[in-house]
Amino acid sequence: MNDKSSNYNNTINTVNDVIKVLNEIPSRFYSLTDHFFHDGAIIGGEGLKKLERRFMIEFSIQFERLFKNKGYYQKSEYDFEIPKKFMFSDNANISIRNTFEKLNSRFSRDVNMLKYFTTEPDFLVHAGQSVTNEESQKLIIEAKLNPNSNKGEIFKDIFHTFIYSNQYNFKCSIMLLVHINEKRWLNTFEEYIDKKYYQGELDNTKKIFVIFKASYEDKALAYNLFDLLSPPICPKCHKKMVKRIAKNGKNAGNIFWGCSLFPKCKETKSVN
Numbered sequence: 001m002n003d004k005s006s007n008y009n010n011t012i013n014t015v016n017d018v019i020k021v022l023n024e025i026p027s028r029f030y031s032l033t034d035h036f037f038h039d040g041a042i043i044g045g046e047g048l049k050k051l052e053r054r055f056m057i058e059f060s061i062q063f064e065r066l067f068k069n070k071g072y073y074q075k076s077e078y079d080f081e082i083p084k085k086f087m088f089s090d091n092a093n094i095s096i097r098n099t100f101e102k103l104n105s106r107f108s109r110d111v112n113m114l115k116y117f118t119t120e121p122d123f124l125v126h127a128g129q130s131v132t133n134e135e136s137q138k139l140i141i142e143a144k145l146n147p148n149s150n151k152g153e154i155f156k157d158i159f160h161t162f163i164y165s166n167q168y169n170f171k172c173s174i175m176l177l178v179h180i181n182e183k184r185w186l187n188t189f190e191e192y193i194d195k196k197y198y199q200g201e202l203d204n205t206k207k208i209f210v211i212f213k214a215s216y217e218d219k220a221l222a223y224n225l226f227d228l229l230s231p232p233i234c235p236k237c238h239k240k241m242v243k244r245i246a247k248n249g250k251n252a253g254n255i256f257w258g259c260s261l262f263p264k265c266k267e268t269k270s271v272n
């Protein structure tokens with residue numbers, strides 16, 4: 001096995017570890033006692049911020065407990081709410097700067113862009129803040145738990161995640177979406193790409209994953225961003241393929257590639 005594919009396998013292990021940790025978090029961390037639904041709307045916006053913080057502290061505890069002894073995390077520190085802020089630096093690669101300029105022009109003049117796009121990640125595993133080589137930067141997570149997050153908030157997370165994998169060389173960057181509607185998020189992501197806000201290398205998106213966990217009871221779903229950006233082409237009709245979940249039969253619950261022309265075209269392809 002060459003270095004590249006063993007790196008990739010470690011990245012997949014990390015994604016699976018995050019999913020295992022999500023399953024270890026007790027149900028009470030998935031909800032707040034001081035927020036409730038009224039006429040279909042959530043009451044208590046501040047509460048949702050508290051929930052995000054509480055959830056990620058619990059995530060951090062569970063992560064450390066379960067994965068302390070795994071080889072691919074050794075010589076690393078676990079960090080949470082680190083004081084360091086991440087931002088692109090003066091020598092940031094051109095794609096990050098271009099993306100920033102493009103997003104900058106989208107906002108009205110009274111937004112402090114530097115502040116808006118400076119990030120304090122929700123969770124990370126690394127071996128030293130000043131060292132940015134790939135070996136020492138293991139895992140970084142941007143988490144969202146507020147189902148009412150607006151488009152700007154989602155764009156911000158996407159931008160930050162691209163910085164982590166483009167400039168700080170994180171082996172695995174994850175956007176963790178709890179309580180967030182999958183379809184709505186994917187549409188927002190598509191808009192981000194369509195408007196050409198992301199101008200980096202497609203190859204860098206191989207290290208970025210998005211994990212959806214709709215609720216405590218729901219199974220977590222992970223997507224690789226590279227797959228979302230460059231899906232396979234249907235061998236039959238040459239349209240894009242999309243990821244689907246098998247609803248019936250012995251493969252129920254499994255993810256596969258299906259032709260976007262379904263039900264006209266029934267071509268499928270296995271994932272991996």
Ligand SMILES: [Zn+2]
Nearest residue numbers: 234237259265
């Ligand atoms: Zn087809």
